[in-house]
Amino acid sequence: MSNPSSISNSVIRIAGNSQDGIQSVGTMLARMAGRIDMDVMTYMTIPSTISGGPSIFQVHMGTATVLTPGDLADVLVAFYQHSYENHIESLRDGGVLIYDDTHVDPDLDALRQRRITPVAVPMTALTVETVGGTGTQKGKNIFLLGLLTRVYRLDYDKVAALVKEQFRGKDESVVRNNLLALEAGYAYQIGDVGSFFTFDIKPESGETNVTMTGNQALAYGAIAGGIRFGAGYPITPWTEVMEILRRELPRYGGTFIQTEDELAAIAAAIGGAYGGTPSLTGSSGPGISLKTEALGFAVMSELPLVIIDVQRGGPSTGLPTNVEQSDLSIALNGSHGDAPRVVLAAANVEDCFYIMIEAAQIARRFSVPVIVLSDQALATRLEAFPYPNLDSLVEEPSLNLATRESHKPYPLDAPTHHAPPGTKVVDGRYPTITGLEHDEYGNPSGSAQMHTRMTHRRSDKLRRLAAELPPPEVYGAKDARTLLVGWGSTCGVIRSVVDQSITSGEPLAALHLRNLNPLPPSLAEIFAKYDNVLVVELNEGGVNGCGQLGRLLRAETCQPQIRGITKSDGGSFRVSEVLERVRGILESTRRPATL
Amino acid sequence: MSNPSSISNSVIRIAGNSQDGIQSVGTMLARMAGRIDMDVMTYMTIPSTISGGPSIFQVHMGTATVLTPGDLADVLVAFYQHSYENHIESLRDGGVLIYDDTHVDPDLDALRQRRITPVAVPMTALTVETVGGTGTQKGKNIFLLGLLTRVYRLDYDKVAALVKEQFRGKDESVVRNNLLALEAGYAYQIGDVGSFFTFDIKPESGETNVTMTGNQALAYGAIAGGIRFGAGYPITPWTEVMEILRRELPRYGGTFIQTEDELAAIAAAIGGAYGGTPSLTGSSGPGISLKTEALGFAVMSELPLVIIDVQRGGPSTGLPTNVEQSDLSIALNGSHGDAPRVVLAAANVEDCFYIMIEAAQIARRFSVPVIVLSDQALATRLEAFPYPNLDSLVEEPSLNLATRESHKPYPLDAPTHHAPPGTKVVDGRYPTITGLEHDEYGNPSGSAQMHTRMTHRRSDKLRRLAAELPPPEVYGAKDARTLLVGWGSTCGVIRSVVDQSITSGEPLAALHLRNLNPLPPSLAEIFAKYDNVLVVELNEGGVNGCGQLGRLLRAETCQPQIRGITKSDGGSFRVSEVLERVRGILESTRRPATL
Amino acid sequence: METDTLTIEPAEPMTRDDLKADRPTWCPGCGDFSVLAMYQKFLVDRQYPQEKIATLSGIGCSSRFPYFINTHSVHFIHGRIIPFATALSLTRPELFPFVIIGDGDAFSIGGNHLTHAARKNVNLNVIILNNQVYGLTKKQTSPTSPLGFRSKTDPWGSRMTPVNPARQIIGAGATFFARASAANPKHLIQMYERMSAHEGFSVLEVLSECVQFFKGSFDGASSGKGGDFVEIGPDHDVTDEGAAFALAEKPFPGVFGVFHEVRRTTLNEMEQENIRAVAPAELQRPTVDKLKDSFNRLT
Amino acid sequence: METDTLTIEPAEPMTRDDLKADRPTWCPGCGDFSVLAMYQKFLVDRQYPQEKIATLSGIGCSSRFPYFINTHSVHFIHGRIIPFATALSLTRPELFPFVIIGDGDAFSIGGNHLTHAARKNVNLNVIILNNQVYGLTKKQTSPTSPLGFRSKTDPWGSRMTPVNPARQIIGAGATFFARASAANPKHLIQMYERMSAHEGFSVLEVLSECVQFFKGSFDGASSGKGGDFVEIGPDHDVTDEGAAFALAEKPFPGVFGVFHEVRRTTLNEMEQENIRAVAPAELQRPTVDKLKDSFNRLT
Ligand SMILES: Cc1ncc(C[n+]2csc(CCOP(=O)(O)OP(=O)(O)O)c2C)c(N)n1
Ligand SMILES: Cc1ncc(C[n+]2csc(CCOP(=O)(O)OP(=O)(O)O)c2C)c(N)n1
Ligand code: SF4
Ligand code: SF4
């Protein structure tokens, strides 16, 4: 792209130290985008020490669909020399570099060669001057927000309103100083911003968006889904979900407790479910491993339960603040014995909200544990999405203690409907809920026939659920010979790959799986139509390059054209990276034919 | 078979109450068989209450190969009416029923129709008379042993020697009374035993056998493999392994501790391994689930460790005293993240011994955790096998604290060799062993490249091990179109199925897997030669009827002719059952072709 | 939240027959029989509505109660019933849950949960059937096995200082601790009464002989067997923690009765506080309206 | 069993520089810096052979020690380093292992292991860096957080009775317990000395301020900050458990020094007993011969 061009979407990367408040300015920018009906997606890195350190916040916003946080930035903001050095390669040729010339000394020649417009702004100095600070750098981020409001021609008043909201409840002077900083940034003579690019802002549709992170969406989705009890133990990146639920559930008459460890947390959640209260637990990596014993009890005893796994890099303590999709295998197989459970994976932040409602419903309807997979990228990413139709979505949970004439907790000829204690049973025979193999009343049974039938009963739930699922939709080119298959947070990246492939003349199609256990129907028929089925996922590849989902799909369909595009580097996929890998595979599979 | 026939092998089922000492008479019979160079395999059930109750002990012995505990019995001994009623169907037509006529009143007509020879023996009364007992039934089992010595024409003196050994250390009078009971049983005029059948006893080859259970073999295999530290928590059927090691290890200068739970047990075993002592832990079902978090640490930190899983019926508390092969999935996939570990499964009791030596070696050579799968059937089954060549097998473990010039615990260009504390490092840089992703020295690293390379390093161990494995051998008919694939304790049954298929004109072949992760090479090529690959296992079948191994093999080879023969009824396979299932599948797959 | 659709006949009093379920599979003579019988008698005496009683166990011989009593029951996993019951107690305060577990379940694998529940003063009744051995797995050393006890994992006799239940549980912050014996059913039932009357984390240790693997273990506490069953005297101040610790230090077979009973805010009350801190009008508003408030802040 | 193939120059004394590793990533001002510095000084003072020191941690800010000290080190998983270290202590008695963990690691997820190790009197030194908060996960309530502490999981202030480390650890049977503060390095190093001199399960609680999430928590124990650092007087009898419990009950900030020190057979000694019970000649026989004995009994 050359300047000045009119662009509908833009990627801004703010690079500094986390102490500079780059997360809060990025969040406000994203929220602003959401408010004026733009698509938006963010990406941030977490500094390696608790007290902070170098980090970035990237905002991809625009009126055209935003599916990824962006590969390369259009605008890079560099607060420090290290910010400049580490991130200048992430700025596209022809982009704009805004830097704090108190701290940054760029190589102007190199920039010129890459047609980058350097814009020196004495941010630290001007902020201190405006706010009258003491040399602490508070307000610098808001100054930057003003500057970006100018660059992107955003509505100043709306941005100012956002700043006021942000500091609501704070001291009067804090609000005033920040507004001063905003104004100073907005007023700063940055040069001819029109020469950078023209940012298209469409008239608003009038529809409202909400802007939140995946962790927030999971928590509010749980409440919308009727969850009223939860238990957890802190671990990154799951912690935020429990912190929100701990704070919010009492408003709904519910309770969330922090337990002494993850083993207690899942035991408590099962106890809550036994009591008839829709319940959840959750964790990340190590905590999920610890929950697998009790998970097996939930399967065996047929109690409804939702378990959230916000995945991070593994194995063991691994990479706590990086993304990876390597918990699919444990989600499917964790716990000894044949222990069928439902596994769902959220595709994006919006889906984090809806999938929790769905998970709670499935858990209740089938009396089964449901694992919801999210990941570190979703957890920390902001996205704007249409305000959900809460009126039609939200169900008021109620405790059903209706008296029953008789009750079998494990009827061989009917689905389980848990009768919580407090339920009177007129025939006087009360149920035992158990982890031992049992007869219909929950009494221990070592009978061969009973174990056969009960085993079948437990897995039959998944068959019944599968029968309800619609065949998954294929996205992209009708004439594609290659299908990309994905799951979880890579959804947007894969769609972008497909979009780009279509314009680039090597058309691809894509299929995204939300239901991982049971899988939706018709996969074998769909796959059979393609020469190549490439399963894109963030974990390690084995046979045929297949990762954890790839191997599952090979087992399921036995189609050898299933191959994997995987990586384990702690980062998400970039669009260009996937495209390149796809091309590589297509070339290598084509080659033998031409020899 | 009609009487009198000459048979080389015989199955005896003793049915009574566990308090009657049927386990000890069965064990002596098996040991006797082992001593005179017969093959032998036993099977027992465990009463459902602690204080005992109805149970059986079955002994299959003979001079022809014994591969299973036997489908139907040639001789049934029934102590009580319930023993007779519950087990008469397990006696083959034409067999011999020996019953205690104090307690049992058989339906002689029905027996006649099935050509069964009923032999009434007043066992209780005669024992009381002989031993001068007080009406307690002590000695009844030894009386029976005498009786069977006569029926099978065993060497009386050898049996008497065994009885003496059995009561070694007991009071003089106990030994005497038991010998009296033995003699009384041997002397009892049971009628013309020659009319039952003639039991072929070949001259002994002079080679010595040992007779033990799978649990014993695992424990002694661990010692032979150099294990000198272990930690565990009791759980059926694993407990006996830890009880033996607790008692035996001090004799070898080693230690085994009972910890407060399974989480502590594996942590301790990893601590032992860190100290440079070959270490193990183990458990069954629920305890295995609890160990998966720390298992991931052993993978990440690359420490050698052996983990025994004596499988039982699952999920959850499941069926603690029944057999199932349903922990393969957790053995392969338990623990979050990509956590590659080695998985081996013992094929029979003899193999329990050898596989432990192998596991300890692999753990040490590759600095990796190795899971050894056994199961409840192996755990409680007696088998006789040739006395191992201990001189060539046993290595004296030694702690290598040789000073190193420099040491990287995780070198990118070389395999890990753990340097336990006490190792001096001349360049002064000491290693950190860690569960976080790390650089070569064990310092935390979030670098994309490092995670990629370290992830690869960890799974590369399995690739290196796989490259060493010989392609598995196919057993059975050269011209077979159907291959049975098995793993674990069903090895003998599957071989029997193949043997029978060959005589019955529908020839089958079989392949047994001991290495489940990594799998041995050439499986795809081998499978490709067969129209049907039927994976026989004791767990639940999904797609194409495939169980846990079946699904793995489908993922690995993508060959749709892989089907499953599975069951979850808490019992092992019978030969006839597998044959029938094979025929059923072959018919159903043939049908479309003939339509 | 409760709904009760069927109309019920005026309730007949609950009898012990109503509470009978499967015949216990314990060994003949096992102490647990008497603990069960007295549990049934106690429930009948109290006339709790049958459907509101929950019998909750872990894994072990003692944890087989759920099969032998006809109430809503749970046979959970080994060592984790305390957090399970904590959740039930917090979310369903109108129920009458009783946790019944063994010494291994309580003090070995489940020790941490017991300690934390005591500290947080969860409103819960916990009955620990102490037979000083692992019964179900057939004779391994338990944390309460006495010095010198020969088990399959300590064939040479255990040399580890056993857990002192009174000391550990009171030390951890339990607001009620009492001790009874299966061999003295009359006293046992009194202790059930006292325990159930207490609001807060209540533990009742019951010595219950394992005749199969530790026969005679409690003869010293049985007057019928030449021992002495010493009850705590009326001058013991149950609110005096120091005095309770002193009782705990008495040598085997120790004393029986209520060691300690104090009132402290329960976790249940604290969590209810959090709900009560929400304005009643706010609590009554429909979920969807409250969710909208949150979403509106996120536009 | 040891083999030492390279011949080594006569050892130079170990210096603090030898013990330096990566620069700590703790927040500036974190109490853990001083605990580390004194740990290094203590090791240098004692001149343990560097290769025989093992620094063992769980997970938490405090558990980052292994990266900041140049010894054989282990950064294990959350809450389980005690059984790990138990095995190391049992199997490699010639080493000098130090366990360094946080309050969450020790008392929350790891509470049961701590209690059982104390009961069994494992010969081990455990240093608990108590900052009364979860640091690494950014401010949740820890078992030692005081009443009223506002965290992200108790935004309205914690209402749970905190664990009293001295009471819990001595109560569980630890044979050594001392208390120190990161803010008083001179006293801290004395406590390292005392702890390391003790044979048996030794716990040293060190108050170590989390300046990021609980600033000022220990000002009350710091004379420089208007508080009082009260040392235990010479007339305290460390063998008197009752006296130790009395000290444990002193209100915040409590007292510092050695609360309790007694000698009891260690688990290490008990397990060595089992080995020593084997005749020395038998112990010396090759593995293969002993195995043959067992196999011969199984023919
Ligand atoms: C996770 C797990 N570990 C181990 C077991 C095996 N197990 C069952 S009961 C039990 C201990 C029984 O002792 P106790 O709790 O004292 O009960 P008792 O049988 O003596 O009444 C053990 C170790 C299990 N079921 N689950
Ligand atoms: C099994 C497991 N659960 C949770 C975590 C997350 N986690 C890491 S450190 C920590 C607690 C930190 O508190 P503390 O032990 O007091 O150490 P501090 O950071 O305060 O020094 C938690 C919950 C984890 N790593 N593993
Ligand atoms: S083994 Fe012991 S505790 Fe278990 S039922 Fe028998 S006597 Fe009771
Ligand atoms: S968060 Fe607290 S404990 Fe952690 S390094 Fe910072 S100050 Fe220290």
Ligand SMILES: [Mg+2]
């Ligand atoms: Mg017990």
Ligand SMILES: [Mg+2]
């Ligand atoms: Mg802390």
